[in-house]
Amino acid sequence: MTHNPDFKDGAAYIGGEFVPIGEAKISVLDWGFTRSDAVYDVVHVKDGRFFRLDDHLARFERSMARRRIELAEDRQALKDILVRCVQLAGLTDSYVAMVASRGRPRVKGSRKPSDCANHLVAYAIPWIDVIPLEVQERGAKLLISDHPRVADEAVDPTVKNYQWSDLTSGLFDANDEGFDTAVLCDGRGMVTEGPGFNVFAVIGGGLVTPERGCLHGITRQSVIDICGKEGIVCRAGDLPRADLETAEEVFLCTTAGGIMPIAQVGERVIEAGAPGPVTRRVMASYTAMHEDAAYVTFVDTPTRFAAAE
Ligand SMILES: Cc1ncc(COP(=O)(O)O)c(C=O)c1O
Incomplete structure (x- = not known):
């Protein structure tokens, strides 16, 4: 060293x-x-x-x-x-x-x-990891919090910021009720995002992710790119709370955690398992992207850096 x-x-x-x-x-x-x-x-x-x-x-x-x-x-x-x-x-x-x-x-x-x-x-x-690895491995339990996400007209969520009081309330709600984490909905009852991640739902075999009320995550963009390449239908738009409650599969995504499968939404256990087949496909492609020169920047190792000094 x-x-x-x-x-x-x-x-x-x-x-x-x-x-x-x-x-x-x-x-x-x-x-x-x-x-x-x-x-x-x-x-x-x-x-x-x-x-x-x-x-x-x-x-x-x-x-x-x-x-x-x-x-x-x-x-x-x-x-x-x-x-x-x-x-x-x-x-x-x-x-x-x-x-x-x-x-x-x-x-x-x-x-x-x-x-x-x-x-x-x-x-x-x-x-x-935003969600501990052992929780990711068994699939996280996700609460749809009743605490509303701050209006995007008031605090622009596409600006990555430290206004987290609503997201923290969501986390308390989740933890108090025995869930691992939470997503918040906006005033229209549309799903937005959670404390440190974006949300995807598999509905009718295709993916849906919220467009409004959330950070446009780089990992979310990677998932959208994967869908484009692999011909998986993907829509960025409104995701009503009821659709998340009944989705075939759900996963969260973020830089610090990657693609994180959900095993349970509210009281409903996801039948497809965690990860389900579409989530597994996205996870494999996301891992492969890390080998693609188009997306990576090498860091010289500490040894090489020290030698160069
Ligand atoms: C509120 C919020 N939403 C979404 C994300 C995911 O963004 P990214 O994939 O760029 O890490 C983050 C990341 O920290 C976040 O804080």
């Missing part, structure tokens, strides 16, 4: 410096903390390769533009920082996050967002 053991729990970039993850701290006066006024993105590294890195960076840039947050770092600088975090941590499988925070006002006492010094925090930590 040639990387610094201080970075064994992860490496962060903050205030222009690389530090062990435990030393990465922000001010309690940062608006990213006091107002959730930040945007972020998460990309994964699997077997030493970033997956769809440019797609994540493009979404991060769109999120920043929508929230009028500007960083000093351009896309190449950002890429170099993320790579360096992974290398310092010496990780081949990693959860890699980039956060653009509003920061603190440069003018004392100012309430104007435009007075704030926006800044970047990035980090690489060992891989984590």
Whole structure:
């Protein structure tokens, strides 16, 4: 092992410096903390390769533009920082996050967002799953929460953000009732998404995923791409709660977990099993995509990086 053991729990970039993850701290006066006024993105590294890195960076840039947050770092600088975090941590499988925070006002006492010094925090930590692996293996139990998702006219869910109070309420609902996780519906009774993932339902042999009220996940896009290539019918549009309740198969998807099969929706056990046949097909293609040069960016190993220094 040639990387610094201080970075064994992860490496962060903050205030222009690389530090062990435990030393990465922000001010309690940062608006990213006091107002959730930040945007972020998460990309994964699997077997030493970033997956769809440019797609994540493009979404991060769109999120920043929508929230009028500007960083000093351009896309190449950002890429170099993320790579360096992974290398310092010496990780081949990693959860890699980039956060653009509003920061603190440069003018004392100012309430104007435009007075704030926006800044970047990035980090690489060992891989984590949004739903624990053992739960994914048996198939998760999914509650359709009665807690509504915040209206997309109020908080744009296509901007990846930290407004999670409704999603957290959904998680409490689920856990209190013995479920693993939850999805939330909008005011129209349409399924949106859950705490950290998008939703797909198999209906009449084809896939349906919500279009409104949710983040347009990169993993969701991968599933849509897989369907296009393999001739599986896939529709992005309204998914009424009742259709999820009766779907032939259901799976969730996210960067930190991939394709996650559902065994039970509410009290109904999915007869096709978890994973069912369509879900299995998507899972196999998603795994194969990680070998496709079109989607991956190699990270030099820590050893090679140290040798080059
Ligand atoms: C609310 C929400 N929806 C969906 C997703 C899935 O997005 P992606 O596939 O880009 O990870 C995430 C990921 O963290 C999320 O936080």
